[in-house]
Structure formats: C-alpha cells, structure tokens
Amino acid sequence: MLENMMRSTFLLLSVALVVGLAGCSYDPARVSTEPLVIFDDDGHGGGDFCPPGQAKKGNC
Numbered sequence: 001m002l003e004n005m006m007r008s009t010f011l012l013l014s015v016a017l018v019v020g021l022a023g024c025s026y027d028p029a030r031v032s033t034e035p036l037v038i039f040d041d042d043g044h045g046g047g048d049f050c051p052p053g054q055a056k057k058g059n060c
Contacts, residue, residue: 050060
C-alpha cells in the first residue's frame with residue numbers, strides 16, 4: 001500500500017512539473033545598438049503649434 005501511495009505521489013509531482021514547465025519559454029536577451037531615447041533638438045518653430053503663453057513671450 002505504501003508503494004502505491006509513493007508511486008501515485010511521484011506520478012502527481014511529475015505531471016505537475018511537466019505542466020508547470022510547459023508554459024515556460026526561453027527568450028534570449030537582445031543587444032541593440034540604437035539609443036533608447038532620441039532627443040529631437042531642432043529648436044522652436046518646427047511646426048505651426050505654439051503652446052499657450054509662449055507667443056506672448058516671443059518664443060514662437
């Protein structure tokens with residue numbers, strides 16, 4: 001009887017391990033040479049939009 005209980009426990013743990021690992025996947029790290037943040041420093045007047053208050057200051 002003890003042997004059957006150990007066998008069923010081993011079987012249950014094995015099934016749980018296989019089901020648990022079935023959802024895992026390996027995704028290696030990717031190295032990118034492009035910058036994470038790109039600052040667009042064209043200055044003022046790049047478009048037609050002028051924030052409120054900036055036209056009064058003469059910044060647009």
